[in-house]
Amino acid sequence: MLTVSSIAELRPLVKKWRREGDRIAFVPTMGNLHAGHLKLVDEASKAAERVIVSIFVNPSQFGPGEDFASYPRTEADDAKALASCSVDVLFLPRPEAMYAKDHATSIAIDKLSTLHCGVSRPGHFSGVATVVAKLFNIVQPDIAFFGEKDFQQLTIIRRMVRDLNFDVEIRSVATVREPDGLAMSSRNNYLSAEQRTCAPELYRLLCSARDKAQQPDSQLGEIQREAMATLKSFGFEPDYVSFCRTYDLEPASEQDVELVLLAAAKLDKTRLIDNLRFSRYARH
Numbered sequence: 157m158l159t160v161s162s163i164a165e166l167r168p169l170v171k172k173w174r175r176e177g178d179r180i181a182f183v184p185t186m187g188n189l190h191a192g193h194l195k196l197v198d199e200a201s202k203a204a205e206r207v208i209v210s211i212f213v214n215p216s217q218f219g220p221g222e223d224f225a226s227y228p229r230t231e232a233d234d235a236k237a238l239a240s241c242s243v244d245v246l247f248l249p250r251p252e253a254m255y256a257k258d259h260a261t262s263i264a265i266d267k268l269s270t271l272h273c274g275v276s277r278p279g280h281f282s283g284v285a286t287v288v289a290k291l292f293n294i295v296q297p298d299i300a301f302f303g304e305k306d307f308q309q310l311t312i313i314r315r316m317v318r319d320l321n322f323d324v325e326i327r328s329v330a331t332v333r334e335p336d337g338l339a340m341s342s343r344n345n346y347l348s349a350e351q352r353t354c355a356p357e358l359y360r361l362l363c364s365a366r367d368k369a370q371q372p373d374s375q376l377g378e379i380q381r382e383a384m385a386t387l388k389s390f391g392f393e394p395d396y397v398s399f400c401r402t403y404d405l406e407p408a409s410e411q412d413v414e415l416v417l418l419a420a421a422k423l424d425k426t427r428l429i430d431n432l433r434f435s436r437y438a439r440h
């Protein structure tokens with residue numbers, strides 16, 4: 157595995173592989189790698205001859221007062237973990253190479269980026285879309301891999317790729333969970349022992365809300381309200397619990413069949429997100 161931090165060094169490598177007919181799979185990350193990231197890397201290595209993983213803690217997706225400064229940076233351990241996977245290049249761009257001092261261009265995804273997490277994190281998804289677009293332009297991948305845990309992010313990236321005609325196939329990979337159901341996330345490291353015991357309640361609650369939604373006379377609005385109250389009773393500060401249509405993340409109606417249940421809640425300062433996709437029986 158080669159570690160490359162300069163864009164100018166990466167480009168000729170990618171060009172050479174393309175000339176040789178190799179396909180390139182790309183896994184963008186912010187590091188502090190866990191089993192969820194390694195699953196993305198594993199899928200990437202099955203999908204293409206060449207695999208590039210990037211680690212870049214992207215400042216433009218953190219709002220004021222968020223955890224940019226304290227976000228765990230564990231590059232040496234990450235590099236070690238990736239060295240035992242089938243990775244050709246670990247790309248570690250320097251912030252000054254990614255954002256010129258007078259960087260002035262960004263991508264806005266109307267509507268989708270203002271829903272759900274976009275309400276409490278204004279600007280976050282524009283920061284994500286912009287850095288992913290930049291990374292796609294640098295890495296020129298054939299296929300890129302994203303985790304389903306960040307379902308809104310995944311939906312936004314798919315929309316950006318469609319709307320701006322990026323020649324990249326987006327593949328998603330199922331959320332990897334701890335044995336007690338907690339979705340793996342770098343931010344789980346912030347949890348105290350007591351909070352860590354409580355954290356899996358978020359996933360349990362999603363499972364229970366999904367089961368209720370599948371009952372014949374259930375009402376989605378009522379289940380959402382109950383779920384918010386249950387989260388509070390466990391000590392969470394819930395941001396939202398929302399049954400949505402899978403394709404545009406707008407609130408689901410009682411008639412929608414393919415749903416995603418999205419949730420975000422804080423345990424003290426740690427913001428956790430999770431989701432569940434499911435089908436509901438058609439109602440008339």
Ligand code: PAF
Nearest residue numbers: 184185186214284287306
């Ligand atoms: O999901 C993440 O780790 C980040 O949002 C991403 C896609 C690498 C962009 O910085």
